[in-house]
Amino acid sequence: MLRDERVFLLGEDIGRYWGGAFKVTKGLAEEFGEERVRDTPISESAIIGVAIGAAITGMRPVAEIMFGDLTALAMDQIANQAAKLRYMFGGQISVPLVIRTPFGGGVNIAAHHSQSLEAWFMHVPGLHVAAPSTPYDAKGLLKTAIRSENPVVFCEHKLLYPVEGEVPEEDYMIPFGTATIRREGTDITIVATLYMVHKALNAAKTLEKEEGINVEVVDPRTLVPLDKKTIIESVKKTGRVVVVSEDCKTAGVTAEISAIIAEEAIDYLDAPIKRVAAMDTPIPFSPPLENFVIPDENRIIRAVKEIV
Amino acid sequence: MTYSKWGSTMIDVSREKLVEMYRKMLEIRYFEEKVFELYGQNLVPGTIHLYAGQEAVAVGVCSALRKEDYITSTHRGHGHCIAKGADLKRVMAEILGRKTGYCKGKGGSMHIADFSIGMLGATAVVGAGLPIATGAALSVKLQKTSQVVACFFGDGASNQGTFHESLNMAAIWKLPILFVCENNLYAMGTSQSRVMLIENIADRAAAYGMVGTTIDGNDVLAVYQTAREAVERARKGEGPTLIECKTYRHKGHSRMDPAKYRPKEEVEEWLKKDPIKRFQDRLFEMNVLTEDEKGEIERAVIAEVEEAVKFALESPYPSPEEALEDVYA
Numbered sequence: 141m142l143r144d145e146r147v148f149l150l151g152e153d154i155g156r157y158w159g160g161a162f163k164v165t166k167g168l169a170e171e172f173g174e175e176r177v178r179d180t181p182i183s184e185s186a187i188i189g190v191a192i193g194a195a196i197t198g199m200r201p202v203a204e205i206m207f208g209d210l211t212a213l214a215m216d217q218i219a220n221q222a223a224k225l226r227y228m229f230g231g232q233i234s235v236p237l238v239i240r241t242p243f244g245g246g247v248n249i250a251a252h253h254s255q256s257l258e259a260w261f262m263h264v265p266g267l268h269v270a271a272p273s274t275p276y277d278a279k280g281l282l283k284t285a286i287r288s289e290n291p292v293v294f295c296e297h298k299l300l301y302p303v304e305g306e307v308p309e310e311d312y313m314i315p316f317g318t319a320t321i322r323r324e325g326t327d328i329t330i331v332a333t334l335y336m337v338h339k340a341l342n343a344a345k346t347l348e349k350e351e352g353i354n355v356e357v358v359d360p361r362t363l364v365p366l367d368k369k370t371i372i373e374s375v376k377k378t379g380r381v382v383v384v385s386e387d388c389k390t391a392g393v394t395a396e397i398s399a400i401i402a403e404e405a406i407d408y409l410d411a412p413i414k415r416v417a418a419m420d421t422p423i424p425f426s427p428p429l430e431n432f433v434i435p436d437e438n439r440i441i442r443a444v445k446e447i448v
Numbered sequence: 449m450t451y452s453k454w455g456s457t458m459i460d461v462s463r464e465k466l467v468e469m470y471r472k473m474l475e476i477r478y479f480e481e482k483v484f485e486l487y488g489q490n491l492v493p494g495t496i497h498l499y500a501g502q503e504a505v506a507v508g509v510c511s512a513l514r515k516e517d518y519i520t521s522t523h524r525g526h527g528h529c530i531a532k533g534a535d536l537k538r539v540m541a542e543i544l545g546r547k548t549g550y551c552k553g554k555g556g557s558m559h560i561a562d563f564s565i566g567m568l569g570a571t572a573v574v575g576a577g578l579p580i581a582t583g584a585a586l587s588v589k590l591q592k593t594s595q596v597v598a599c600f601f602g603d604g605a606s607n608q609g610t611f612h613e614s615l616n617m618a619a620i621w622k623l624p625i626l627f628v629c630e631n632n633l634y635a636m637g638t639s640q641s642r643v644m645l646i647e648n649i650a651d652r653a654a655a656y657g658m659v660g661t662t663i664d665g666n667d668v669l670a671v672y673q674t675a676r677e678a679v680e681r682a683r684k685g686e687g688p689t690l691i692e693c694k695t696y697r698h699k700g701h702s703r704m705d706p707a708k709y710r711p712k713e714e715v716e717e718w719l720k721k722d723p724i725k726r727f728q729d730r731l732f733e734m735n736v737l738t739e740d741e742k743g744e745i746e747r748a749v750i751a752e753v754e755e756a757v758k759f760a761l762e763s764p765y766p767s768p769e770e771a772l773e774d775v776y777a
Contacts (some may be wrong), residue, residue: 148590175590181620186579186613193583196568197518201583201591220573221580229561229569230551231774265775289777 141172143351144200147286150187151204151240154305155179161206162242166344173371184213188239191220191292194294195237197366200286207253208295209242211260222291223266234289238282244297244335245384245423245434254423254430256387262396268292268316269363273337275305277361280314287313290311295363297335297386317365321374325356326398328380328448331371331397333360336384336435343440363393372405379410382443384432389417411447416440461672466736469511469668471745473503473724478753479536483526483543483557486757487703493545496557497541498589499527501666505630505721506531508671509598509691512679518566518588518597519770520581521682523558524630524697525570528600532639533565536756546763553766554774566595574635575608578627582614585623585688594684596624604635615690619656624682626675629692630665637709650692658688661746665693666723667729696721 141147149165155177159166165422169177180187184205184369191201205211211218222235261269268290272278278296285292322337323344337359344355358374375381385393385417394415401413417433419433479502486492499506502524510519511533521528529539532748534550543557550560561569568584571577581599588595605611606629618625629649633640646652653660659681663670672692678689697719700707707715731737 181613181616183613183617185610186582186617189576189579189610191584193520193580193585194590195583196563196580197584199587215572215575217579221571221576225569225571226777228551228555228559229563230549230554232551232563234777236777268776318777320764334673353679367663374663408620427492 141168141176146198146200148177148178148194148199149202149204150180150191150338152182153205154179160204162298162302163170164240164296165204168225172314184210185217188214188222191237191239192217192225192235195235195291196225196233196282199379200236202238202240202286204239205239208241208257209252210250211239211241211257218261218267218293219264222265227266227271227419235291236278236289237291238285239292240294242296242298245300245430246299246335248425248427248430249426251422255408256418258295258335258363258385259387259392259396262393266291266366269295270291270316270361271295271333271363272361272437273297273300273334273359275303275307277314279307280312281316281361283311284313284316288316290299291303295334299335303338314361316362317367319367319370320361321370322357323355325354325378327354327378327384328382328444329358329371329374329378330357330382330384330440330444331358331360332384333363333393334386339435340384340440343437343444347444349439351445355444356422366397366400368400368404373403375401375405376408380447381409382414382416382447384416384435384440386418388420389415390420392417414447416443458710458755461470463736465511466731467671467745470727470737471749472507472511473532473668473727474745474749475499475536475752476503476530477638477724478749479530479756480526482753482757483540484699484703486544489763492543492557494556495702495704496543497524497702498697498699499524501670501722502630502632502695502716503527504668504671505628505665505693505695506600509600509626509628509675511595511672512675513598516566517595518568518581518584520568520577520584520597520599521560521570521602521769522574523570523572524602525558525600528561528570529560529562529567533549534567534568536752537759538562540756540760541763544760544766545768546760547743548759548763552770552774555615559723563765572621572678575601575610577604578605578610578614582618582623585618585625586621589625594683596626596679598626598628600628600630601633602635603629603633603640603649604638606645607635615653615656615658615688616689619635622685622687624685625688626678626682627688627690628675629690629694631692632695632697634701637705647712648692650690650742651688651730660692661688662692662694665695666721666726668723668727672697674700695723695753697748742751
């Protein structure tokens with residue numbers, strides 16, 4: 141925002157009185173004023189539509205949808221408008237728009253505030269989908285998203301907000317479509333996204349200690365574009381793979397990544413691809429129910445042990 | 449039904465401007481008639497939603513705008529494009545799916561845009577253009593230019609949530625925008641009276657603390673005058689206006705629709721109120737136009753439309769692989 145005055149934020153309660161439901165925009169209204177950090181009415185369609193209209197006329201809006209589940213309210217604007225305008229109009233314009241929104245469960249707020257819907261957006265040509273798992277990546281990917289000419293759905297996981305990590309002061313950008321290897325290993329690859337990266341790393345530690353299994357953890361960082369190369373290379377190296385994501389299993393993130401691995405590296409696999417994803421249910425409220433539905437370290441460990 | 453006080457009032461507008469408005473209306477009418485004809489010859493893929501009958505709205509509003517002002521449009525959008533100054537050749541080429549069309553054949557009849565003249569494009573999801581237009585108006589405000597936005601939509605769109613969300617947001621932020629509701633009395637085959645209990649959609653403006661007015665949408669001067677006042681208010685930072693233009697489409701909803709849901713008497717009544725005929729009579733009355741001049745304009749417009757058809761028909765189709773371009777920037 142300091143660098144480019146075309147950048148402005150809009151969303152519900154992102155301004156000085158609240159600073160965002162998860163305090164992500166705290167202090168920004170004070171620093172940049174209420175014109176550039178705009179509280180909006182509870183109108184998700186209009187939040188995204190207004191951001192699109194501003195984006196195609198020279199601004200760089202960053203819209204916040206308070207909970208990922210509520211993107212459903214704005215789905216026409218996201219999937220039919222933001223994603224398609226450039227294409228429908230023959231490339232006359234681009235739509236430099238960022239939609240930030242928190243996904244994920246684990247905080248006991250039930251079915252309307254806990255889903256992981258990354259796959260919805262992966263299914264819409266024209267959108268980019270970012271899924272950072274560390275503070276360092278969140279900054280680098282967000283900067284790339286804001287400077288991108290394409291509409292970006294920037295998926296944040298609620299449980300990652302309190303996670304601390306090294307974040308350099310300086311300006312840096314992480315290019316989209318570059319996965320990172322969070323942990324090197326030789327026996328099996330785990331591809332994991334968002335908060336599941338941390339669960340996968342914990343599982344990897346346990347597996348190393350208790351079973352002597354050496355796990356490699358790949359974090360795609362962006363789901364669209366997807367760094368297939370890094371994933372495929374890792375799978376070729378280890379010959380085994382578990383794909384982990386918090387969205388539900390059917391037609392989800394794990395389905396897409398598994399299909400790519402099957403298409404491009406099946407000859408290198410020594411065992412079937414395993415998927416660990418949320419159960420195909422809405423996210424339930426009561427802690428034992430929610431914990432059962434959302435993947436945990438034990439499910440990841442079990443999946444690994446089934447194929448190693 | 450009460451119509452605007454300007455409906456029959458003489459307004460200060462130059463002769464050249466009046467003739468230009470008349471010419472634009474004719475361009476739209478002949479263009480649409482030609483599209484209809486080409487469709488019958490199987491030269492237009494898909495479907496078409498003709499603007500014929502509603503010319504006074506697009507021309508009245510766009511005549512009150514500057515080139516750099518923005519408009520957004522709908523599935524029934526050919527008229528808006530032409531009124532804003534689009535090149536007939538490239539509009540026709542797009543409708544025919546040709547590479548030389550405004551959108552290189554990717555959009556077609558329902559998605560024409562020309563950003564070089566502030567035509568921000570037509571969206572075919574009913575009501576979806578309202579928040580986008582509102583965003584363009586916010587953009588103008590943030591960039592502190594003096595532009596305004598005119599957002600065209602139909603009576604059907606006023607029942608969408610986006611209508612409510614957008615009008616409210618534009619009102620609270622005092623955005624420079626005209627919400628132009630072209631009430632042609634039918635949302636596809638559903639008459640207004642079946643889906644809302646109010647007669648005038650502009651009454652809804654009050655719910656947002658916004659100025660709203662219902663006018664005769666077949667009187668181009670009434671539309672122009674109302675739009676001009678709304679534009680002036682918008683440029684002065686006095687916020688948005690909802691303008692409901694009562695009008696009527698001459699044809700059915702889309703090409704294949706014989707519009708049997710409209711009573712014959714109603715259609716006849718509205719055909720008598722044809723906006724072009726009315727404006728023409730008015731121009732004769734005002735001694736702005738002579739029979740000779742009228743003939744001259746007609747010939748020129750017909751030639752221009754024919755040239756657009758020729759250009760489009762002679763243009764190549766895009767090559768199939770071009771389908772893969774323009775998904776991402």
